[in-house]
Amino acid sequence: MKLKTKILKFLTGRAVCMINEKTAKQMSLHVDNRVSVKKQNKKIISIVNTVSEIISPNEVAVSDKIVKYLKLKNKDIVDVEITPKPHSIDLIKKKLKGEELSKKEINEIVMDISNNALTEAEIAFFISAVYSQDMSLKETKNLIQAMVKSGSQLKLKGKVADKHSIGGIAGNRTTPIIISICSSMGLIMPKTSSRAITSAAGTADVIETLAKVDFSINEIKKIIKKTNACFVWGGALGLVPVDDKIIRIERIAKIDSTAQLLASILSKKISVDSNYILIDIPFGKSAKVTKTKAEKLKSKFLKLGKKFDLELQVLLTDGSEPIGNGIGPVLEMQDVIKVLKRQDPPKDLEEKSIMLAGKLLEMTSKAKKGKGKFLARKILNSGKAFKKFQEIIKAQKGKIKILHPGKYNYPIKAKKTSKIKHINNKLINSLARQAGCPEDKSAGIYLYKKASQTTEKGEKIMTIFATSKEKLGHAVKFYNKNKNEIVEY
C-alpha cells in the first residue's frame, strides 16, 4: 500500500513505523507484524505500531532508522507491505539446538540482520545460540566473511597496520601513542575505535576531547592520505553495521561469546584492509580474562589470522591493575600528551606503548627483530611522534589545547601506612562512571599510587573529579561503599 511519510524526528532503537489503525485493519496487519517499507529499489524491514489519532489513514510515521536508510523527506510516498517471517529464524533455531551452520546459512542470517529483517528478539536468539553452543573455527571464519561482505570496505595502499586491545583495563590509553609512533614511520594506520560501553572511556571518547571523531569513509580516506593515520569512531563509519546491531543487543545482557568477539574484531580489521595486526590481551585479576582464557583466545586469533592470510600476532600483557594515572576522557588525554611531549609521563603507559609500537615496527619490517622497542623509543624522544599526533588531530579538525579535569573534586587519602596489594580495574571504571564518565569528559579519577607502592597515612591515593556536586556525591558514596575492594592492602 502506498502511504505518505510523516517525519516526526521519531527516535527508536529499531525500525518502527506507526500507521493508523484503519489502515492496519485494511492491510490485515497486526501489532508487531513485520512490514517492508520501500522507496524505489531500497527497502527496510520494520515493526508496526498502530495509533488512532495523529497519523491519518493515508500516512505512515517512520522512525529515524527508516528515515536515514531510505533517505526520506516529509510527504514522500513509500510502499508499505506485510512481509513474511524470514527463513533465517529456522537457521537460528538449528544453531540453538547445537547443530553446525554452513557458510550459506551463516550468510543468510547475517544478511537478514543487515537488512533489518530480524527483530531484536530474533537477534537475541542468534546471540544466545552462538553463546551457548559456541562456533567452530570454520563457522567463525564464515561469520567474519559474511560480516565483511555485508558492510563497506576501505581500500588502502602501503603497509596497513592495526593494533587492538580487547579492553577491560582502566586507563591503558596506548592507542594514540602507538599510532603516532608507527605512522610517523610510514605505516598506514586506519584506526577505528569504539566509545565506552562499560568502561570510563573508549579511545573515541578520549580523542574527542581535542578533535572530531565522526567522519565518513571518504573523509577518513583524505585524513589518511594526508597523515598516514586516523583515530576515528568506528560507529560513525558503518564499516560492519551488522556488528553494531549485534553489539547493541549483546550489551542488553552483557553477553559476549568468544566467536562473536573474534568476528567483531577481525571483520573490522579486514574491512579497513589491515594486513599487519597486533592484538593485545591484558589478563589478570579484575581484567576481562584469566591467563588460561587469554591463551585460548590467542590460539584462536592466530588460527583465524592464518585463514585470512594476515600477519597477525598476539601479546598477552599484564592487566592486573589500571595503566597510566588518569581514568576518564580528559584525564587519559593528559597522560597521552605527557608521554608524547616527554613531560613527566606515567611510566607504565609509556613502557607498554613503546613495547607494542616496537612489536608492530618489527612485524612490518620497519625495525629489525629485537630492535623495535629501541626504534619506538627513539621516535618518541625525537618529538616525531608528537608532531605526527598534532598532524592527525589537526586533520580531524581539532588542535592541541590545555585540558582541565572537572572542577569538583574529592581527594581520597590513605588511612594508614601500608603497601597496596591491588587496585580493581572494574571498580575503578565504575567509580569513574559514577562521577559522570564518559558523557562528562572532564570527570574521572587521578591515581597517585599503584600496586606494590607504599602509602603513608594521610597521603593521597587518588582524586575523584566531577562536573557537578551531585555526581561527585554519587561517586564518593560509591567509593565509601566499595572502598575495601577498590584498593586492597
Added chain:
Amino acid sequence: MKLKTKILKFLTGRAVCMINEKTAKQMSLHVDNRVSVKKQNKKIISIVNTVSEIISPNEVAVSDKIVKYLKLKNKDIVDVEITPKPHSIDLIKKKLKGEELSKKEINEIVMDISNNALTEAEIAFFISAVYSQDMSLKETKNLIQAMVKSGSQLKLKGKVADKHSIGGIAGNRTTPIIISICSSMGLIMPKTSSRAITSAAGTADVIETLAKVDFSINEIKKIIKKTNACFVWGGALGLVPVDDKIIRIERIAKIDSTAQLLASILSKKISVDSNYILIDIPFGKSAKVTKTKAEKLKSKFLKLGKKFDLELQVLLTDGSEPIGNGIGPVLEMQDVIKVLKRQDPPKDLEEKSIMLAGKLLEMTSKAKKGKGKFLARKILNSGKAFKKFQEIIKAQKGKIKILHPGKYNYPIKAKKTSKIKHINNKLINSLARQAGCPEDKSAGIYLYKKASQTTEKGEKIMTIFATSKEKLGHAVKFYNKNKNEIVEY
C-alpha cells in the same frame, strides 16, 4: 519526573512511552533506556522512544499496555523515572552458560517478566537459555511454582478435573465432548483453551462459533457454579500472564522447549485448582512428537504430577492423521454437534472422546476401573452430554444454531483408484489457514477419506471452503503445490 499522559490509542507489542527529546535530554535518557512509569503505587517498566514534535516537553504518550496496566486516562499525571537494568539479566546469563538456577533465582526472573522489567530481547535470552541448556526437573518444578505465584488463582470446590492435549493434530476437537460428558457426571471442569497459533483452530476458536469465550475470572466462577464447567479462552483470564508473555516471544522463532511446555501446561492447571489431570500426547508421522519423544514427555509429566501431588495420567494416542472430518472452527463444531446429537458422528472423533472421558471418569472414581468407556458411551447415548453442552453454551451467552461452512468451495477429487497411505496433519492445517482459518470461522476443509481407505477415480477426497474467492484461490494454489505430500498414496 512528573509528566502528563497523552493517550493516543497507541498500540504496540510491548510497553513503550514516547517523550519529547528535550525531556529525554533533561533526564539523561537515551533511546531504548528503561523507565518506570508510576501512578500511585502501581508501576510498569517501559522502553522509551523520543520525538521532537507532537508530544510537548511536559507530556508522555503511553502505549496501550501501559494505559491498561495503570488504568490511565488522558492528562493523568504519572511519574517517569530512569530505572537500572534488573539483576535477573545476570541470572539469565548464568543459565545460558549451562548452570542450574535456584528456586529464588527462577522466581526473580519470572517476577521480572511478570512486572515488564525485561525487554523482548531479554525474554528471548531466557527462552534460548532454557531451550539450549534444558531445565532439570527441580528447575521445572520451581518454574511452575513461580509462574503460578505470579498470576491469579481460581479456588473451586469438588472434584476439579481437566483434560489437555499437547496439540498438533488437525480436527481432533474432543474437548467439548469430554467436558460435556464428564461435567454431566458432577466433575468440576474449568476448561481454559487457547486460540490457534499454527493450527487451523483452537478450542476457543471453535466454541466461539456458538458462544462467547472471553470472560473474567469472576464470570467463569458463576458459569461453573451454574453448569459445573466452562470452555473459555485462557488468554482473557490472565491466569498466568507470564506464560502469555513467554509464548508471544517463543512464537517468533517457533521455539518451544520441553521445560517451557511442561511449565505452561501445568501452571495453568494448578492455577485453576485442578487435581485430576489427563494429558493426551498424540504421536506419529506429521504429529508434534515421535513415539520416543512422547514417552520421554510422559515420564516428565508423571514425575512433575507427583511433585505437585496431582492425580495425573498421560495417554499416548495415535496422532498419525487428522481426527474427525471437519478442520476449521465451524466445520469442527459441526463434528462435535454430530457426536453429541448422535447424528452421523465421525467415528474416530467419537471413539477418542469416549476413551478419554472414560479414563477421566475412572481417575475420579465416577466409574469403576475398566468401566469408564462404558459409562461415557452411556451418557453420550442418553442425551445427557448434549444437554450439558447446551447448558454451558447458554451460560456463555450463546445458543445452538445451524452453522454453514464458507460459501466458496472447491472439491478435490481422486485422480485414480488407490489406497490412501497418509494424510499430513501439518499440511492440512496449513491448507486450512490458506483458506482463511482461524480468522474466517467458516473457512476450512471437510475430509471424506482417511488413511487406509480406498478412493475410486473421480471420488471426492476433500472439499476446501472459504469466505472469499481470493482466499479459496490461495488454498487451491497451495494444494496444487503440495498435493503429493498432503495426501500420500
